[in-house]
Amino acid sequence: MSNGKITIYVDDVEVTTEAGKTIMEACDAVGIYIPRLCYHKDLVPAGHCRVCTVKVNGKPTNACTFPVQEGLVVENDTDELKEFRRHVIEMLFVEGNHVCPYCEKQGNCELQALAYRFGMLAPTYPYLYPKIEVDATHPDVYIDRNRCVLCGRCVRASRDLDGKSVFGFVGRGKGKRIAVNAEHSLSETQLQAADRAAEICPTGSIVVKRTGYRVPYGKRLYDKEPIGSDIEAKAKG
Amino acid sequence: MAKPKVATTHMAGCFGCHMSLLDIDERLVQLIELVDFDKSPIDDIKRFTGPVDVGIIEGGCSSQENYEVLKMFRKHCKVLVAVGECALTGGIPAMRNTVPLKECMEEAYLKGPSVVDGVIPNDPDIPLMLDKVYPVHEVVKIDYFIPGCPPPADAFWQVLTALLAGKEPVITYEALKYD
Numbered sequence: 001m002s003n004g005k006i007t008i009y010v011d012d013v014e015v016t017t018e019a020g021k022t023i024m025e026a027c028d029a030v031g032i033y034i035p036r037l038c039y040h041k042d043l044v045p046a047g048h049c050r051v052c053t054v055k056v057n058g059k060p061t062n063a064c065t066f067p068v069q070e071g072l073v074v075e076n077d078t079d080e081l082k083e084f085r086r087h088v089i090e091m092l093f094v095e096g097n098h099v100c101p102y103c104e105k106q107g108n109c110e111l112q113a114l115a116y117r118f119g120m121l122a123p124t125y126p127y128l129y130p131k132i133e134v135d136a137t138h139p140d141v142y143i144d145r146n147r148c149v150l151c152g153r154c155v156r157a158s159r160d161l162d163g164k165s166v167f168g169f170v171g172r173g174k175g176k177r178i179a180v181n182a183e184h185s186l187s188e189t190q191l192q193a194a195d196r197a198a199e200i201c202p203t204g205s206i207v208v209k210r211t212g213y214r215v216p217y218g219k220r221l222y223d224k225e226p227i228g229s230d231i232e233a234k235a236k237g
Numbered sequence: 238m239a240k241p242k243v244a245t246t247h248m249a250g251c252f253g254c255h256m257s258l259l260d261i262d263e264r265l266v267q268l269i270e271l272v273d274f275d276k277s278p279i280d281d282i283k284r285f286t287g288p289v290d291v292g293i294i295e296g297g298c299s300s301q302e303n304y305e306v307l308k309m310f311r312k313h314c315k316v317l318v319a320v321g322e323c324a325l326t327g328g329i330p331a332m333r334n335t336v337p338l339k340e341c342m343e344e345a346y347l348k349g350p351s352v353v354d355g356v357i358p359n360d361p362d363i364p365l366m367l368d369k370v371y372p373v374h375e376v377v378k379i380d381y382f383i384p385g386c387p388p389p390a391d392a393f394w395q396v397l398t399a400l401l402a403g404k405e406p407v408i409t410y411e412a413l414k415y416d
Contacts, residue, residue: 097335099322099326099328099329099331099332100322100386100415100416101322101328101329101386101415101416102329103416106415106416107416112415112416115415116410116413116414116415119413121325121381121382121383121384121408121413122319122325122326122372122374122379122382122384123326126375127326127327127331127334127372127375129327129331129334129335129369130335131335131336132335217416223411224410224411225410226410
């Protein structure tokens, strides 16, 4: 542990990093992609979604929140963890109403892209088809909780980047949802279309109006290359 | 040796998946050399003529008739392939799943803005609606899935040619789409 450098071992690959980094930051820097959904580089990590689960010294742990320590042995790209992550994504698909064919986020959606990357064809769990209302009262932004995965990015972005705290969690367990900081609806909040909270949603749950379907099929973010390819490209130099 | 047989059917969907199957373009000629079509809207054969190797299902299971067709396909086909978002997830027709069936029927046939002297159809020839639209794999065992709305023609081609060659189908990244 001389000069603050730390070595960890990710799937038997030696990764040199420095104290204070998380496992995910250390891996990102050297081009090892750990799948993630609620994580965003501009936000404090929250460890909500569990998609970035890795095994640290044999124990399942969030890569986005776990700080590196000298000699950590991390499992990431194993069959067991890939299977686990696919099931997390499948459960998110069946518990909401994620209808990709008419969603404005299609092709640019991180949930969809992760499912592609994990090779999901049809979820192995039964669909729940919950009844959820859409809040389109705001002139420029709508929130459609049918597509919400409770990642809390909007909560963190609005609080920490926009300084507005427009969004927050209410309820627990399967009754948990994103609430807006107003008596009734999104239109009564300080939210503006230019806010980070309005664009940081990984799915089509919070969408700026009149921006959907602008990029044609075939040219969208995840049409050609799987999510994480940008990080993996670093390893290839 | 007789050619393998393929059957297709269309349930609660829009026929877009069948259109996408036709969209394999000149490879259709190759496909016709590889297989014979049995019961299918493509050749308009209404009943199975015998055992079929590959059955292709488009659309979700929304009515009593859909249910019976699904059961029949499972009985007659060695391999069943569900194609498209409606078959895999319920898709657009499944938007009715969050509304009770009675309310759906009343809105369509009694209370809709353009309805005059409405009546909810109740003819014995009209299949009864199920309480909701089911993904087909929640009704019968499905062996393979091709997602997409519609699935890209390449996805059809990759899966069909693999199955006919006795290989495990793999859909390439660019042909795997849910939209």
